[in-house]
Every structure is written in C-alpha cells, then in structure tokens.
Amino acid sequence: MPNRPTTASSTPIDLALQGGGSHGAFTWGVLDALLEDGRLAFDGVSGTSAGAMNAAVLACGYERGLAVSHGDANAARGEARKALRDFWSEIGGASGCFGPHAGSAGRAAASDSLWPAWTFNLDSWPMYGLWNAWWQQFSPYQLNPLNVNPLRQILERHVQPRWLCQPEPAMRVFVTATAVSTGAARVFSGAELTIDALLASACLPHLFQAIEIDGEAYWDGGYAGNPALWPLVDHTEALDLLLVQINPRVRPGVPKTAGEISDRLSEITFNASLVAQMRAIEFVQRLVGEGRLDETAYKSLRLHRVADEEGLAPYDTSSMRNTDPRLLDALFHLGRGAGERWLADHFTDVGQRGSTSIREVYLQGAQGAPGGKAPQAVSAAR
Numbered sequence: 001m002p003n004r005p006t007t008a009s010s011t012p013i014d015l016a017l018q019g020g021g022s023h024g025a026f027t028w029g030v031l032d033a034l035l036e037d038g039r040l041a042f043d044g045v046s047g048t049s050a051g052a053m054n055a056a057v058l059a060c061g062y063e064r065g066l067a068v069s070h071g072d073a074n075a076a077r078g079e080a081r082k083a084l085r086d087f088w089s090e091i092g093g094a095s096g097c098f099g100p101h102a103g104s105a106g107r108a109a110a111s112d113s114l115w116p117a118w119t120f121n122l123d124s125w126p127m128y129g130l131w132n133a134w135w136q137q138f139s140p141y142q143l144n145p146l147n148v149n150p151l152r153q154i155l156e157r158h159v160q161p162r163w164l165c166q167p168e169p170a171m172r173v174f175v176t177a178t179a180v181s182t183g184a185a186r187v188f189s190g191a192e193l194t195i196d197a198l199l200a201s202a203c204l205p206h207l208f209q210a211i212e213i214d215g216e217a218y219w220d221g222g223y224a225g226n227p228a229l230w231p232l233v234d235h236t237e238a239l240d241l242l243l244v245q246i247n248p249r250v251r252p253g254v255p256k257t258a259g260e261i262s263d264r265l266s267e268i269t270f271n272a273s274l275v276a277q278m279r280a281i282e283f284v285q286r287l288v289g290e291g292r293l294d295e296t297a298y299k300s301l302r303l304h305r306v307a308d309e310e311g312l313a314p315y316d317t318s319s320m321r322n323t324d325p326r327l328l329d330a331l332f333h334l335g336r337g338a339g340e341r342w343l344a345d346h347f348t349d350v351g352q353r354g355s356t357s358i359r360e361v362y363l364q365g366a367q368g369a370p371g372g373k374a375p376q377a378v379s380a381a382r
Helices: 021-037 050-069 073-091 105-109 126-135 150-158 161-165 195-201 230-235 258-289 317-321 325-349 358-363
Strands: 011-017 040-047 172-179 185-188 211-213 216-220 240-244 298-306 377-381
Touching (some): 011 021, 011 050, 021 073, 021 317, 021 325, 040 050, 040 230, 050 073, 050 150, 073 150, 150 195, 172 195, 172 230, 185 195, 195 211, 195 216, 258 298, 298 325
Antiparallel strands (some): 172 216
C-alpha cells in the first residue's frame, strides 16, 4: 500500500505551470510559498518545459518525503521544497541548459547583487549579440552532432521516474510536448513520464535536437500547450485551478531591433496556446450559463492566477537563457512574494469562487470578445 498523508486534509487544487527557461525560478518561488503555507493539497500538476521540470521535481520530492516519513504531509512538503531548491541550485551557473552558452557575458553582468534587472538580459551585451547572431545560422544538428544536453544529467540526478508512476500518487503530473510531424500536443503521465519526456517538453528546436519517443520526434510543449489545461479537467477531481504565469501577456511598445522582434514573437507564440484554451473554456462556460449545454456533464472550474508582470517586465526573453545564480535568486524571491500575496488575497476564494476572470485577463481587446466581467465559475467539458 502506498503511503498517503496522515495529517488533516488540505484544500485540493490543481496547478498549471508555464515554461520559460530560467524564469521557471519564479515558479519555484511560488511553489515554495505554497508548500511552506501548507493549506493547499496539489491534486494534479500540469507543466511545460521549465514548468514540467518544476512539476516533476516537486512530485518526486513530495512522494519521497511521504515514503520516508510514512505518510506525513508536513514532512513531504519539506522534502518537496528541498528538492526544488537543490534542483535550481544546480541549474544556477550551469552552461547551456536553456540556450547557447553565453560565455562570461551573463555572469559578468551580474557580478554584484545591486546591478539592475536589465543587466541579466543577455541581449544587452554586444558581444553576446554578435555571438548569438553567428550561432543562429546553424542548426543543433550541425553545432551539436553528439546531441549533448546538460539538462539530461541534471534531471537524472533530481528526478526519479519511479516516484512519478505510483499506483496512487499524491499528485498526478502531466507533461506536454509537441509532436514534430503533426504539431499536436502529447501529454505524458504516469509510466510515460521519463527523463526523455521532460527533455522533449523543453526541447527548443533551434537549440536542441528533437527528442524521439516511441518513434515520434518531439519539440518544446509550449508550441501546443503552455501549459496544457485539459488533462487537469479530465483526470483530476479538484475544481480549483491555479495558473502560474511567467510569460507576459502584454509588453508595451513596438519592438524595433531584430532581437526585440524575435523575443516578442516568442512570447506571443508561447502564450497563444494558453489563450486558445482559455477562449474554449470561456465559450463552454457561456453556453452552460445560457442553458444550451447540460451543466451536469461539465466540470465547473474556479480559476486562479499567480503572476507578477510588473516585476518580470525588466527581464526580457534573452534572460530566460541566463542561468546566473543571482538571476535565479532574484526570480525566486519575486515568485515567493507573488505566491505570498496570492495566499493573503485569495486563499479564502479557494473552494468558493474563482479569483480570475478569463474575459478580463485573456480576452480583452480580442475581436468579438465584449467587455464585462465573466462569471466566476468556469465550466469545462470533462
């Protein structure tokens, strides 16, 4: 029999974790705050790219903590916090985890903790820009024919797949990758959750060779689901869903340089799948509200969101490739602060009502999306 938590049951909630390279350290901070608080129980966790790694490390640490403590949820949360801290500590300063090796440019920018946030943006350093422009002329099959991926060794040290395929897991983990041949999302869970699945979810095609699983090649899951919400709708019982968003919805101004244009396109691309899912959920919600769909056939989701777009705004897309420990520490503390504020402002909403309006946050300004507040209960098909 698997060890189950012996402490009083916490409020169940699902987590949806976006990807974004080094900015995943922001999500680490959010998770640390939630785990330390201890009032929420994670029913399911869906993640993409860095979000997938956070999900896997979190779940492994929690399951390992349950096993060692014979089902003590407090001990399991402590072990999960330690697992995340150890994982990101090893990411800190490792070369090539989320992009091309930047040489000393990124670390030189952050030689002092008092340096402003923009100094962590690799695009702000001319030599890196020249090197990056040269590097982008080649594919990973040319520059890295041996397919060396530093993330593999790190993940092998911090993720033990056996903890992810327990018969009765404390939390179900879902990891999304994009099939190269069809562009469709594939969600890995249970026994399918291998190191290769995690690498596939984080495989940016201009950085790493595609990851082959069961005869299919996969790229980063952000193209198809960043993160995928439907596994949480279909395969968990929790009615509250907390999205940790690290890709900015809005970035004022018009990009002018080649780097700025490329960065904004990446941000738009990796938010597009999330917005599409939100539009579908809102559409079903509206039909149920109008009595055109049977409400008993749909799961009534209460949507919540943790983000700090103002705090993350100074860090552009190029900083997602920078693994300087000082940057990760700064992002961690941003995330912890955001998580603590969300708990203070919205914990009492959990189990009662949603704290985020899909229409206001994701559909404002979209053609055919009228203004006004959406109902708090979000309906989605099971």
